[in-house]
Amino acid sequence: MIEHNGVVLVLSGPSGAGKSSLINKISDEIGDYYFSLSTTTRPMRKGEAEGVDYHFVSKEEFVKDIEADNFLEYATVHGNYYGTSLHPVRQALSEGKLVIFDIDVQGNMAVKNRLGDITTSIFITPPTLSELKRRLEKRSTDSKEIIEGRIQVARREIQRTSEYDFIVINDDLDVAAKVLKQIALTARLKIPHIKINEFVQRWEDIEE
Amino acid sequence: MIEHNGVVLVLSGPSGAGKSSLINKISDEIGDYYFSLSTTTRPMRKGEAEGVDYHFVSKEEFVKDIEADNFLEYATVHGNYYGTSLHPVRQALSEGKLVIFDIDVQGNMAVKNRLGDITTSIFITPPTLSELKRRLEKRSTDSKEIIEGRIQVARREIQRTSEYDFIVINDDLDVAAKVLKQIALTARLKIPHIKINEFVQRWEDIEE
Numbered sequence: 001m002i003e004h005n006g007v008v009l010v011l012s013g014p015s016g017a018g019k020s021s022l023i024n025k026i027s028d029e030i031g032d033y034y035f036s037l038s039t040t041t042r043p044m045r046k047g048e049a050e051g052v053d054y055h056f057v058s059k060e061e062f063v064k065d066i067e068a069d070n071f072l073e074y075a076t077v078h079g080n081y082y083g084t085s086l087h088p089v090r091q092a093l094s095e096g097k098l099v100i101f102d103i104d105v106q107g108n109m110a111v112k113n114r115l116g117d118i119t120t121s122i123f124i125t126p127p128t129l130s131e132l133k134r135r136l137e138k139r140s141t142d143s144k145e146i147i148e149g150r151i152q153v154a155r156r157e158i159q160r161t162s163e164y165d166f167i168v169i170n171d172d173l174d175v176a177a178k179v180l181k182q183i184a185l186t187a188r189l190k191i192p193h194i195k196i197n198e199f200v201q202r203w204e205d206i207e208e
Numbered sequence: 209m210i211e212h213n214g215v216v217l218v219l220s221g222p223s224g225a226g227k228s229s230l231i232n233k234i235s236d237e238i239g240d241y242y243f244s245l246s247t248t249t250r251p252m253r254k255g256e257a258e259g260v261d262y263h264f265v266s267k268e269e270f271v272k273d274i275e276a277d278n279f280l281e282y283a284t285v286h287g288n289y290y291g292t293s294l295h296p297v298r299q300a301l302s303e304g305k306l307v308i309f310d311i312d313v314q315g316n317m318a319v320k321n322r323l324g325d326i327t328t329s330i331f332i333t334p335p336t337l338s339e340l341k342r343r344l345e346k347r348s349t350d351s352k353e354i355i356e357g358r359i360q361v362a363r364r365e366i367q368r369t370s371e372y373d374f375i376v377i378n379d380d381l382d383v384a385a386k387v388l389k390q391i392a393l394t395a396r397l398k399i400p401h402i403k404i405n406e407f408v409q410r411w412e413d414i415e416e
Contacts, residue, residue, distance in 0.1 A: 002375075002377065117370070125411070127411075128410075128411055128413045129411055129412045129413055129414055130413050130414045133414065155412065158408050158411055158412075159408065161404050161408060162325070162401045162404050162405070165398075166397055166398065166399075167210075167399055167404055167407075169210065169407075179397060182393060182394055182397065183394055183397060185390060185394075186390055186391055186393075186394035189374055189387060189390065189391060190373075190374065191374075191375055193370045196369055196370050196375055197370070199375075199377075200366050200367065200369060202336070203333070203335075203336055203337055203366055204336075204337045204363065204366075205336045205337055205338050206337055206338045206341065
């Protein structure tokens with residue numbers, strides 16, 4: 001009755017919460033999706049790759065895109081720009097895809113303001129701060145300073161979890177993946193207000 | 209990590225949308241739930257029964273309960289009171305149940321204001337107004353005047369469907385039941401803000 005349409009799933013949570021592992025684990029079971037890669041002006045770190053971790057661009061390019069209104073959302077963190085390009089998201093939505101964002105609490109609020117009617121948001125967190133620290137140290141890709149920075153960000157962001165529709169505690173990966181899959185499949189059922197309005201207009205098919 | 213807790217599922221939609229049939233169809237598959245029966249002062253109609261369709265009470269009793277703050281929500285429609293008693297809902301929530309409300313658009317807003325963090329709302333509708341009319345006439349329990357009244361209410365309420373988290377078009381009962389079950393199971397994953405706050409306080413288990 002209402003045609004297929006794209007929807008949004010926002011995933012936030014500290015680096016080390018296991019977002020990538022979770023998405024990989026459920027990627028075959030949630031239908032056709034598009035993972036929105038963020039764009040940043042911060043320098044590429046050891047172990048990172050263009051088009052995998054971020055789109056890495058210069059400050060000049062980023063500012064030009066801001067001026068052209070090419071971002072769905074963007075923010076400055078420690079003097080670096082981070083943003084989500086609008087065009088590929090619009091494209092994926094028009095194809096009826098589930099668009100997955102891995103963005104922070106600022107980004108979540110921005111997406112909610114622009115695409116609230118089709119957005120489901122999830123904050124993913126390790127069970128405790130010490131467990132987060134253990135995971136970050138274990139993967140040993142990051143310097144001590146970067147780990148420390150990630151922990152400070154996590155301590156700030158965890159204070160804003162009630163801005164999310166769901167909180168998923170990633171203690172056991174299998175359990176968390178099951179929960180995430182359940183939420184992602186239900187997120188598919190959101191209908192944009194514009195389509196609901198069209199439906200309502202067609203609904204009154206007789207004069208009373 | 210976060211203990212089991214009760215959540216709310218609001219179902220609205222015209223009489224004739226198939227809400228009762230849908231709940232019956234999925235009742236064995238959505239876990240332990242409590243169906244919240246509304247209280248009303250309107251006279252019992254032919255075919256209705258106390259404790260099945262409503263709790264039927266006198267105006268005096270209803271007003272006494274309003275004064276004692278015993279209602280989660282209440283409203284006046286055509287001079288009659290309709291309301292949801294708070295006590296059984298609190299009890300069911302404390303037992304970790306899914307509490308299902310069959311209430312109108314006014315009731316939905318009231319529940320959202322009081323229990324928004326654990327509430328998922330669904331508007332259920334037949335595909336068209338003429339189909340609604342056909343269903344109401346077919347079941348022949350209602351007089352012509354009552355059918356006409358239900359249709360007028362439906363025409364007003366359909367205008368407010370975007371106040372709901374989901375809209376379910378009950379065209380095919382099996383399809384609609386599948387969608388409803390999916391949403392109900394995900395509704396279970398909502399966590400009240402108060403429990404999230406407790407979790408966040410426990411989360412910082414080390415000094416940084």
